[in-house]
Amino acid sequence: MFALHLQLMNKRYLIVFDDVWNIDEWYEGLMSSGLPDEGLWAGHLRLDRVLPKDCGGSVIVTSRLEEVAVKMVGEENMCRIEPDKDGECCWNIFTDSVTEGGLADDHPTLRSMKTEIVDRCGGLPLAAKTIGEILRGSLSPAETSAPENKLHP
Template sequence: MQSHNVISILKFASNLDRINRQDKDKDKDKDNGVASNRVQQREIQGPVDGNTNMGSSNVEISQKLTHELISQDTKTEVFRWSDRSVDETKVHGLDDKVKSLQRLLVPNNDDSGFRAIGIVGMRGIGKTTLCQVIFKKQEVKNHFLPRIWVCLSKQPKDDLDNKKETVKRMLECLGVEESVIKSADNNHGLEGLLFALRLQLLGKRYLIILDDVWCKDDHDMEFYSLLDRDENCCKKLAYGLPKGCGGTVIVTSRAEELAKKIVGEDKLHRLLPILDPESCWKIFKDSAEEGDIKLSIGLENLKVKIIEKCYGLPLLAKMMGKIASENLRERTVVPQSQQQS
């Protein structure tokens, strides 16, 4: 049975190789005179000066692999949703980033200034997980009240006005009754919703995580822009976030330009792929061994190959582990016909 398990993992790895080769062939067709895109990078430890090439084939391949794995795993459209819950024992490779972000959130001095922090990076890099871990830290709990987690991922029943939907979700997370939210919307529209949000947060040292922020157009981008400055405009999100009591907002987004507009370029931090191969292996193993599944000894021989295919992306390692687990589970189920014989 063990050999069957290894064969199934090898088949899985070969599928990744196929995707990899296809993407490399596509990249060759695009390389004739096309310059690589460059974007500013800032790790969570702090801003980093200079430019770093993020248009490499490895990064593009990792993004496409992630999309491919998600497509294989879900045959119908799935609307992403996140919450504050996380199993910290299964979080690997983020320790230094968690400590750095915690130092930003809980300063040694009694700072009452408003903070807006942006965390950006490609899909599956660990933006949400990082915020989930920091959200549960006792020092953060002691420092902020209230603390709310607001997932802004698109949902099928969203308000057609993305700006209103954002504020409504924030009010819901603050415990405001649905009837009050509807009344504010019906009677005063966006301005009424923002005023209700402002009243809820006035005089409080709040922490708000806005996870997976996106926008449809320039009007949405303008609504989110400059959280720490534009408090006077009653039609912008900044109006609903009173300043002067140490309130903090953390924004996660795959859209770097949007995040820059929201928090300012100097407050923008980029998450990079995990460099420690053992962290990727641990993520893969945790995912593969969920339930009663145990990895075979032969799988260790594929460790280096699997780590290479992760490209430092936690989500990719997790998805690979999940697929490996399903393959292993299928191999361990004895067919009914064999049981009867």
């Protein structure tokens, strides 16, 4: 880790650990390898303490388990993202995923199911995107195209 620290000094970087579920032997080994046993480095197994940040370096850790993220970056560096409360964000993500140009409001069946779709997403953007992509496959091409290409009864 010390060698990585030296390589990243005076550089801009972005390191992303996505969907971390646990701190395993690999991470603990990485964090303890090559670190001096004294001073600033002693006993620090957190990314926020061992990587340089002076030139714009950043680390992003995403996890469904708060205690894992806290161990990696510390409580003071946590940014908690709450589910979408009113569902409007999820509806917009859903419409962008299910139709070209986000035109689900023009689709009577989808419009009538808006409340149910938003409720099923549970405020989670990934759920909205996934549901939209699944439903997109079940709509005909005419139903998912731009309004000028739609056939109106």
